Amino acid sequence: MSHDGVGLRAVMRSVAFLTAGALAVPALAACSAEDEAGQPVAGQDIAPAARDQVADGGTLRWAVDAVPETLNTFQADADAATSRIAGAVLPSMYRLDRNGRPQINPDYLESAKIVETEPKQVVLYKLNQQAVWSDGREIGAADFAAQWRALSGKDTAYWTARNAGYDRIEKIERGKNNLEVRVTFSRSYADWKSLFSPLYPKDVMGTPDTFNDGARRKLKVTAGPFALKDVDRKAGEVHLIRNPRWWGHPTKLSEIDLIAVARDKRAAALADDKLDLAEIDPSEAEQITLAARDQGSTALQGPGAEITPAKALRSWAVAHGSDEDAASEEAGARKKLRKTMAKFVDQQSGLRRFVVRKSLEPAYTQLALNGSEGPLADERVRRAVARALDRQELAQVVLKPLGLPSVPVGSHLALSGQQAYADNSGALGGQNTKEAQALLTDAGWVPGGPVKEQKKTENAAGSQGKKADSDGSGDDGTYIVGEDDKPSDADREKKDPKDHSERHHRKPSGEYADEQAGKHLDGKRYARQGGAPGAYAPKGTAAPAGAAAATLAKDGKPLTLRFVLPSGPGSESLQAVADRISQMLQRIGIHTEISKVSDASYFKDHIASGQYDLALYSWPASAFPATDARPIFAKPVPAADGSLSVEQNYTRVGTDQIDQLFDQAIATLDEDEERSLVRKADARIWAAAGSIPLYQRPQLTAARTNLANTGAFGFQTPIYEDMGYLKPSAKPSAGASQN
Template structure:
């Protein structure tokens, strides 16, 4: 994930590829209308943009041996993907070294991993849902023990929330399981659910050996820096926090296609240094900031791969802040924002499809995408002005003189840029002023924030853009609710009914008067949204579940808590000799096939 351009937020636990990292998100929308039970949608339920851009090479044309030096943001703070400080780099280590019952294709669709399971299916729905995994007979941990029911049961007990001594980031799905046991046939594991669970494919990916989940101490501390056993094409060989590296070596116990590489060395490299490191041949692959694209393209022996990322950027509107508590004002803000112009500014220079995001739960590169933004209403400055007037915000007759925030403003932390409208709206003599909070080191968000502020000035809204230190951005401002408007990202997910529920859950008042918001930092939600996502999460018929999430998304738009802007770009530089790597998007990498061309 591009954490320097789109800062991360506290995150729950992972599933295949990038489900691990729940980078922060926020919301906005607008349009006063009543939704019927069958919400209309525009767009298609097929993926509308490409899903990945890889340097594809047949295995026969990939040479044996070599070390791939892969630039990452940092040495993982933990190797336990189910802890709250797990990140994208934790997920990379897990993907290369641990069992994944399901992996994702380029369009975010889960598929059973044939290296581990020959079948994984719902084998009963009455009296309770039962999922049966038929494991490959040769599937073993590197210590020689067969992967089996004990590992599944250990992970269930560690993650189901019943023992608070386990420091787990999320219990989603595992808390619905009532039993895990060996199946009736050899190499089978049966998982029984107390209540139906549609997103059962999200579970046990990754799967940790029972030694990790057998005790809170092993789970909380033991798996932070080492893994007792591997069951993937690679195994963790060394974690060197001083050198900033994690070395993954070929796993001699692996029963699948033998890894082409001898080793993968994940190396912490600041983004500002990655273009130079690629040119100097000290790294082989690195995700780069879009602004570095031209510099990387000029380097001989370096190629660039681009695809929509498995994440989206959005504008968060704090529904508990001042004038924004009035839904009409939130709708007015949303109706004033030209999402297509913003998407064009970010994506067109990269040669990626220019498409404003029309869905909170499914991204354009995923199967099942449909645009539900009509539930909010299209860009309409006059309607936005009418909504403000209806809420009591009257336009001044006198011009105040507009001061615009320029694109690419790189003000230091603590700096304040004020965008004054030509004719402000006011109530009781006080102008409508909204405070937009941005991280201090993000040229992309500087540009997007400035554009939004100028759009709002067109309806008479005054915007104060406040730059804050990156390290305090989420904890001190977003999570605490100290903002009116904010820009940040969430990762996409193949399992929206599970993963997105805490993002859009209706805040619950606590006894002390505060709000329990889960990850709904916009603090806007409804009972109907909660009910629809709950029903979708329990619906085993995929078509019906999709209809429920479609309706939930329409209601999220109409609630005016979030404005999705665009699916983020993923830009990757790599040496031209590198094979089967690039911009993965949602796709789970095939680690055994990574390597160098012959």
């Protein structure tokens, strides 16, 4: 799983944990009756078209990160591709609308409602009478019951990753006829609409063997608009074809091929006519935009674009000069550049067949603060970090260059437009440097305190923050953001080929705060004031408001936090955000030690195991936060073996009050009360300052210009049967882009 995904569900190793402690939360009053959810910050961008405007037939080649290890979404190694396949070939009782709210799926349900609350909650499902499995059998109570038994958690022979909600079911029965299913709960369950989506046939759920192994590689029986043809792991492809027994609107496409293509290879695959649809990173989005916009000047944008006439003349002179060695070397370089330029021009020509569709994902990026040990175990320090952040500025770093709304996320549990959303950030407070500094002082971190010499192994960059090697990092990818980070002239000339700001044609600018020499008195080294940290500011960025604060120290140790980041393709925007955060923290006297690690080890070896102080990663926003978000924010508890069970709470910060609010929310059948309790829980999470939501993730999709009803879906569940290619005379409906 990448650094932007949900992460691992495994039991974590033992770590020390200190509770967040008491905190007055002014925003915990009951929510008003007025709906605070608002509208999504950005609409979907799918080139909508009426079905009669879409041609029948055709194959959609859709990029995925990898061929899924399992086709069973309820297993631990299921991924986004697993969910995409399930959405096309299996029933879902509910699907999400544009606001991220669950709606009945009429292809499977005529109705579903609570028919009894006393003595127990009973939900009655009335199924679409045409709904059948691909083997001709009716979808019915036997399928519901088999899925409940498999996911209830009572039979440990089933290797399930989750059973939330299913563990509250007491029994499932046939209703008055085969089209009715009665589900009786042993305990009230507010998020009952989350269940049975997707629904697997009893052939899969009926026994541990079929659940554990049978559905990993194939699905013999399906009931969606598409059916699974085969999974070709050698070729890295999954083939979906029309389901001949589908009773809903016929699929416009005859086939969907899911093709495994790495993120950094997708632009080339699109240009080479190997893909029709692919989620892409900002750099590839810019490349496609330039290809469409600058058709007559492609060569001016690619390799060699920085070569001036003077440089070109000098190169020609050297290549044709009397120095044979220099001429041979220069001629080789010129030949290589010509090949590179020709390849770039060809690629840009191929990319003109595509357009970038953009929205915001139903997921947000957060700054995680590990509260298990070190300075961040103190709630006051965590709150100081949070109060130092200008979240609006951080959102702009990522979203403004893409033309997307730069709106900070105000909730851990929902996004704007979803029913549970409300901006509860006031429970912690906004950016305030003086308040942040006061919190640090109260926690005992003071400027100018004596600092003990650090061992060389503790700081590969040196005790004064000097760079260990030419790229600003030590052998492990670590560098200190702080005192001596003013770059040399040579450093200023270096360019990182993955630098996101470079790909937007920005040049380094901005100022670095003046260094102040450290003073040595009585043989002691005292913490000294440092320069503004991190990378160069993009052109047009205002200089930092004020010089960096003096380094803070306590008990002979400087206040330095280890900031862990992934280093793989697509991580440039996280690096830019981390650099800006480091600058903000430097202003209140907190230094950051940035460690770049491989994507493969980021979650497993650092986030999940607690080997970090600060980190950036994303969580998806669920339509059912009382169920899905509880493991993320639950208070860690000691396990039977003496370790600490953190579930998915990788910050190790939680409180009893938060757990109680989740428990109350999941048990009420009053939707308004559930929403109010979820919002109260969110305010408590803000107050504990273990996780600071920053911005909603951008969603960028490259699509063929004639593809309709697909692209950047935002919150909405894709409607697979409506996807297809426009007829030659057709055009997308008005409002194709709703950003």
